[in-house]
Amino acid sequence: STYAIKRTRATITAYLALFESHLRYGIVWGGSTKKNLQLILQKKALRIMAGLDYNESCRGVFREWKILTAVSLYIVECIMIALLMLNNIKTFTHTTLGMLRT
Numbered sequence: 001s002t003y004a005i006k007r008t009r010a011t012i013t014a015y016l017a018l019f020e021s022h023l024r025y026g027i028v029w030g031g032s033t034k035k036n037l038q039l040i041l042q043k044k045a046l047r048i049m050a051g052l053d054y055n056e057s058c059r060g061v062f063r064e065w066k067i068l069t070a071v072s073l074y075i076v077e078c079i080m081i082a083l084l085m086l087n088n089i090k091t092f093t094h095t096t097l098g099m100l101r102t
Contacts, residue, residue, distance in 0.1 A: 011049050012065050019045050023070060027077045038070040 023038060043058050050061045062069060068076065 008065070012067070015045065015049060015065075015067070020067070020073070024073060024077065027070075027074050042070050 019042070023042065026038070044054075046052075046058045046061050046065075046067070047054060047056065050058065052058060052061070061067070
């Protein structure tokens with residue numbers, strides 16, 4: 001039904017705004033030694049939003065809702081930071097004494 005679709009979209013939007021934004025912020029500012037805890041909290045949040053029992057797998061919800069796990073978010077953020085750093089490196093071309101001696 002359209003209600004179920006709208007409810008799911010609203011739930012995903014709320015998750016992205018309220019949960020994933022904090023997760024990404026924590027990753028960017030130094031990560032955490034408790035990455036497993038981040039994944040556990042993320043799974044708990046998804047189970048609550050999807051109406052799953054506490055011991056049900058939420059793998060299908062990650063796929064269906066197209067949500068990245070905490071580990072995947074960490075990898076994406078690392079790649080994005082590496083690309084930003086590579087693009088900001090300035091290369092200087094100048095002559096050195098070694099080049100003049102040849």
